[in-house]
Amino acid sequence: MDEPIETAGALRDLVEVDRLLHEPARLVIAAILYAVESADFLYLLRETGLTKGNLSSHLSKLEGAGYVEVEKTYQGKKPRTICRMTGQGRTAFAAYRDRLRSAADCLPD
Amino acid sequence: MSEQIDGIIRRTRGYWYSDGFVELFIGGLFALIGGMLFVQSRMLSGSILMVIFAVGVPLLIIGGSLLSKQVVHSLKERVTYPRTGYIAYEKKRETGQRRWFIPAFALLLALAYLGADLLTSDTQVDLSRFGVAFMVGVIGGASFAYVGYTVGVARFYALGALAAVLGVAVTVAGLGDVLGTAVVFIGLGAAQVISGALTLAIYLSRNRETTEEAD
Numbered sequence A: 001m002d003e004p005i006e007t008a009g010a011l012r013d014l015v016e017v018d019r020l021l022h023e024p025a026r027l028v029i030a031a032i033l034y035a036v037e038s039a040d041f042l043y044l045l046r047e048t049g050l051t052k053g054n055l056s057s058h059l060s061k062l063e064g065a066g067y068v069e070v071e072k073t074y075q076g077k078k079p080r081t082i083c084r085m086t087g088q089g090r091t092a093f094a095a096y097r098d099r100l101r102s103a104a105d106c107l108p109d
Numbered sequence B: 001m002s003e004q005i006d007g008i009i010r011r012t013r014g015y016w017y018s019d020g021f022v023e024l025f026i027g028g029l030f031a032l033i034g035g036m037l038f039v040q041s042r043m044l045s046g047s048i049l050m051v052i053f054a055v056g057v058p059l060l061i062i063g064g065s066l067l068s069k070q071v072v073h074s075l076k077e078r079v080t081y082p083r084t085g086y087i088a089y090e091k092k093r094e095t096g097q098r099r100w101f102i103p104a105f106a107l108l109l110a111l112a113y114l115g116a117d118l119l120t121s122d123t124q125v126d127l128s129r130f131g132v133a134f135m136v137g138v139i140g141g142a143s144f145a146y147v148g149y150t151v152g153v154a155r156f157y158a159l160g161a162l163a164a165v166l167g168v169a170v171t172v173a174g175l176g177d178v179l180g181t182a183v184v185f186i187g188l189g190a191a192q193v194i195s196g197a198l199t200l201a202i203y204l205s206r207n208r209e210t211t212e213e214a215d
Helices: A001-014 A024-035 A039-048 A052-064 A087-106 B004-015 B020-041 B047-078 B098-119 B131-150 B155-171 B175-208
Strands: A038-040 A068-075 A078-085
Touching: A001 A087, A001 B004, A024 A038, A024 A039, A024 A052, A024 A078, A024 A087, A024 B004, A038 A039, A038 B047, A039 A052, A039 B004, A052 A068, A078 A087, A087 B004, B004 B020, B004 B131, B020 B047, B020 B175, B131 B155, B131 B175, B155 B175
Parallel strands: none
Antiparallel strands: A038 A078, A068 A078
């Protein structure tokens, strides 16, 4: 009797999932930055397949929410934009992942 | 979706191995250590050269390990980062995968020992001979397999299998500790250099240098 209630609870949790992270492009960016200490703009550009403008726009949204920090530096004479996930971003991403997992575990095969 | 996220994370962690530089450097180091051990196995015990080599091999291992990250990083700075981007990795944390690694490794060691026992059951081979070469092969094999699993790089499984097979084969062949270990190191070193060179060639053919433009 308890099982359907738990299933419903886990699925209801999905409704409250972090919508900023739920957007596919931002989710990919967040997953990459979660796995590392930092990554540059070029790496994110190649891995996401986004255009420069789109990537910048998504990074700005993540930065605005306090999930990501963006720092402009130079490697020699070449510009390098370094992106890193903040502690707040890591917590939000971990919570998002947990919610997704619990919901997926509750669904029948 | 959850599996896709896991895949992205694994792929990002595997980026360190995407250009083959790690295998080229570590493989070269292994081959050098193997070469030194091979020369050592041909020397008369008690000679001055023998003493120099006996001290030189551990120094080479320690020095090579300390240098590896800096050398590989500097190569990546010139070749990899301008082509496919830069990543800085976090300091290693204790994960669930690490927790089960030791029991899994112990199981692998036991299975390798049992396998060797079966292979030698009809022969006069004495299992007490199982020493450094066997351990290097099996530990090397487990380490490659572990790296392959954590970063999702399939070629490391092949290197792991080769290491374990080399360790067992050299022990069964009864080459002795020093010569046997030399053969394992040379074999593994050569395999890594080949694997690294192929990976680098493929990487370079697929990726041209680009520069990040200011947005």
